[in-house]
Amino acid sequence: MNKKIYILDSTLRDGSQGYGISFSLEDKIKICCCLDKLGVDYIEAGNPGSNPKDMEFFKLVKGIELKNSQIVAFGSTRRAGIKAEDDKSLKNLLEAETKMVVIFGKSWDFQVMHVLKTTLEENLNMISDSIRFLKGKGKEVIFDSEHFYDGYKSNKQYAVETLRVAKEAGASVLVLCDTNGGTLPNEILSITKDVHETLGDNIGIHCHNDAGMAVANSIQGVVAGVNHIQGTFIGIGERCGNANLSTIIPTLKFKLNYDVCIEEELSSLTTTARYISEVSNIPLNDDAPYVGSSAFAHKGGMHINAVEKVSNSYEHISPEQVGNKRRFLVSEVSGKTMILKEIQKVFPSMSKESEEVKIITEHLKKLEYEGYQFEGAEGTVELIMRKIIGKYEPFFKLNHFKIIGEQPSSNGNFSSTALINITVDGKTEMTAAEGDGPVNALDKALRKALDVFYPQLKNVRLVDYKVRVLDSESATNAKVRVLIESTDGIEKWTNVGVSRDIIEASWIALVDSIEYKLIKDIQRKVKTYF
């Protein structure tokens, strides 16, 4: 058996300190579920003591069954001069009702004296008391030693003493934090080694990226003997972000051969990173290691030739290992096998040689080039396949729609109205609807018109609507990608539309979502009757 490295993902806690990050409860649940699937050991999901929204989440998450991950609440040691049982934030931590908690305490003498403004001794008591209190309540405790590396450089003896006290009080993991993110890899190695030799196993590391070294420093930690790494999945976090787990996990597995996450799930690493980026509404960098869309993209002709001869010419691992794809930027040639797999999900008899497979591949590639993204938009992908392979006939014909936005409108405020005219089986239907915004108005008007012909659409409702501005530098005339998630109460599906115009992009996704439902219903009937 290879040595196990435990992963703690703090996307929902430290990650939420990042610029522009604000998770809804639903976002948080979605992220928990996908980290659980990958086999991340601990999900640090919030700070119930500092934030009422986080407390609400901990109540909600108790109803969710996770297979692999433990939800962990985060808090701090008690305040100076009071008893642990009187500390409000420790009480809040207990109310989160997680089996395991992380608490942070200070290890840098300078910070204790000048920020906490207390004595070095009282700080040791704060650490010890808080951990004993939590242990007494039956919790398992991880101790985050804030500013550990800076503290060690300032007063080695005291910094190590804070850890020793935490260990004696019952902390099961001692996590060395490079809180300011400025420590260099060789310093990390020698300091961590010293701690590991002094205090034994179950040391963790928590790095920030202020000098661009959070990933390398975490790996140096492992070289020095740590078996617990904290970070955020796509590296989001305050200032320059936290250690990026989507880089660290494959490095541990494929380069150092550690036991990390669930081995069979690592081929979904790219999808996971893209999904979390989508939910966080933080674009994933094209050049993100392992999971970025350019991570295995080759441009130079010479490089392309060499990679075709021997893939390790310009690839440090094989892209399939992390579920990514090789791309040749000059002549796109990859992906057919992957698309075939998708097609066979719906039409199992299709083979690689089928003409339809070629047509679908080319069509999807063209759409991707235009800004479509099919990860998570399985509704649209299936519809495209069905349209090309099946005998598809449109369910309605759009004759015309018109959207009017007016400020001030007759009621004095801004209002949006949509008019729509469609034909089904030779019968024409015209409707109008007002809505909160042009897309909502259009959605309402379209449904009103279609309900006449397809009463089963009454059960369909939109559950999510996301807008992503592509190439945002060209400002208000940038391309827009709209993702719409719908449900009929039985199934959920997602459709995507891209256009320079947000209304048109939304229209494409809206129509797609309705057609998907209607096609699915026919398929179900066919299955029932024959």
Place this chain on the structure above:
Amino acid sequence: MNKKIYILDSTLRDGSQGYGISFSLEDKIKICCCLDKLGVDYIEAGNPGSNPKDMEFFKLVKGIELKNSQIVAFGSTRRAGIKAEDDKSLKNLLEAETKMVVIFGKSWDFQVMHVLKTTLEENLNMISDSIRFLKGKGKEVIFDSEHFYDGYKSNKQYAVETLRVAKEAGASVLVLCDTNGGTLPNEILSITKDVHETLGDNIGIHCHNDAGMAVANSIQGVVAGVNHIQGTFIGIGERCGNANLSTIIPTLKFKLNYDVCIEEELSSLTTTARYISEVSNIPLNDDAPYVGSSAFAHKGGMHINAVEKVSNSYEHISPEQVGNKRRFLVSEVSGKTMILKEIQKVFPSMSKESEEVKIITEHLKKLEYEGYQFEGAEGTVELIMRKIIGKYEPFFKLNHFKIIGEQPSSNGNFSSTALINITVDGKTEMTAAEGDGPVNALDKALRKALDVFYPQLKNVRLVDYKVRVLDSESATNAKVRVLIESTDGIEKWTNVGVSRDIIEASWIALVDSIEYKLIKDIQRKVKTYF
């Protein structure tokens, strides 16, 4: 004197291999001039043997006087089986007429045999002959040892032999390349140390970022004894990019105290990175170490308090050292002190007790509750303060606007049109414009109308447009937050609007962005005249 580390910037050569990068001749000249000002030692500006555009550049650049940097041309060793003097690409290299050239050759036995498809011995001759040939023509030669680290791990003796041969032939610097970007920091350290001990000084390092460690690996190289680092200024390059010099340079200077670039110019590091990003048309990540706009941004209330007490609480260096700025993000978690600070930037005489401070705080909190987010939207925050404190009078009165979206329109496709009617100083102006989407149309129409009264708005353009759907579960009638970033060529500012209607949210942010500019202009005039 501290030890000198030489910097070679390859933005124009290896950087141009990055996804989406394409430099014009003018772009290249601009980048050379700003790297020269900073004191970068070598600018690797192109591959004249592989690219006629690059050759053109080398002719042009001879007319430009650089103070600190040397322009360097890049090429490869001669092909197998021919004489160096007959090699076309070496001839092209000479035609670039630079004093110094970089040539790369292979150091990985496997690559020599399976990609070059020649013998190990002939490869040594190719390296030796090419360098001797170039030296004979009076050039100084830097030797880039491609795949050095992978080569060393595969066949240590041969890899080192390629370097020895290059040194004997007269190469002045031997550069160890981690071409595939997959080597780990501890491997880099031990291998580079070995080479340095075996071959002496003037060793360089060239790292790629495929495992997210290019910066750390370059620094490990320095720890092992190298005195020459290659990278690209903002990290652009093939796949996951090259070692990021805007991170490496301040690390060498401020953490390791090396002599690097021109010390007095390091406070323009942030401006340089942003300028190169602008010229390359590659957005600089907000969280880029040292130079990103969030690199010194603090969000958590506790962190803000601590940084105010002691700045090194959450800052590894002082932002002024690299010409960046500290920012406190106004958010749910920030308090009154923070808002007071923002107010005092504009109205220094305001105190905590002022009635206006209370009103502003309450107003901002109310807006935040409604879904506004002020992180990064300093434009809107300043405007709100000015409106509440100053004697604000609106610059125009909106009488009416109307937006029409139609499918199909007269041209058969979807089209968006905006009509607008405004009054300024009793004069009414009505305009109309078509656009890519309703917001773009509205933006155009509003500017057309206002240009008549405020010609200074001609210089203002939108540079970024972001849409975030809030509480997205309520789907198409969810709230929408729009962020708009504008510039007048001198300054950049961001404004925010929130509404259930994307058009209204965009309208709010648009009007804000224009009012901000007009108020700023008045303020500048006031400053000039009194």
